[in-house]
Amino acid sequence: xxxxxxILLDGRELFYDSEDNPYGPxxxxxxxxxxxxYSSELDSYMLIMxxxxxxxxxxxxxxxxxYVRALGGSYRASSEDSCYTSSWTIDDSSWSLEAVYEDGxxxxxxxxxxxxxxxxxxxxxxxxxxxxATFCVGVTAEDFCRxxxxxxxxxxxxxxxxxxxxxxx
Numbered sequence: 001x002x003x004x005x006x007i008l009l010d011g012r013e014l015f016y017d018s019e020d021n022p023y024g025p026x027x028x029x030x031x032x033x034x035x036x037x038y039s040s041e042l043d044s045y046m047l048i049m050x051x052x053x054x055x056x057x058x059x060x061x062x063x064x065x066x067y068v069r070a071l072g073g074s075y076r077a078s079s080e081d082s083c084y085t086s087s088w089t090i091d092d093s094s095w096s097l098e099a100v101y102e103d104g105x106x107x108x109x110x111x112x113x114x115x116x117x118x119x120x121x122x123x124x125x126x127x128x129x130x131x132x133a134t135f136c137v138g139v140t141a142e143d144f145c146r147x148x149x150x151x152x153x154x155x156x157x158x159x160x161x162x163x164x165x166x167x168x169x
Contacts, residue, residue: 003037004045004154008162009070016066018108021075026153026157033061036141036161037130042121045154045161046130049122049147051099051106052077052086053135060135062089064088067148071165086119091167095147118146 003086007014019027030158033048050063054077064086068075073090093114101106103125111118122137131138141152141161150163 003035004156005035005131005160006158007034007036007089007106008160009067009150010163010165010167012070013162014066014070016061016063016071018066022061022131023054023062024039024059024116025058028062029059030061030063030066039128039138039140040141042140044142045152046128046138046140047054047144047161048088048131048133048136049139050136051101052079052084052097052108053099053101054079054084059156061133063136064147071148073075081113090148093149094143101135108133113146120146 016030019076021028028082036045036047038044048063050061053060065075068088068090071090072161073088074090078165082101084099084101098110099106106124109122111120120139120143124137125131125134128138145152150165151163152163154161
């Protein structure tokens, strides 16, 4: 199986379907990115992650925000010139993402957790067509888990990627 179209978080399906956009008048396109794929090159399942891109003239995804909200955390995003910043808090941990975006491409991406840099490898839509947007990157499932303190398992036969948080209801 090269693509999984069902994503679960703590046993509940994530639909990436929030239309609530506090950053602009347009609906979000987050649901366009609700899948993962297997990269034989990286020997890992990959997920699409937004870079916190904000614009008052277009629609965009807020994939990270969808997970933060599902985990009961808080999320903020801002932009200045060609630098986009997202920050989120879940329980006692805080993350920040800073992306430099120039001429329609991501130049640099830096992620920190509790003030320490998280080395996260990423691919652009030029490197992997599954990413499908210049304002998103593809990251391994392992790196994606580090953004929310998750673990994951795959059921290829059922087409499911299941995330589990350490939080217990």
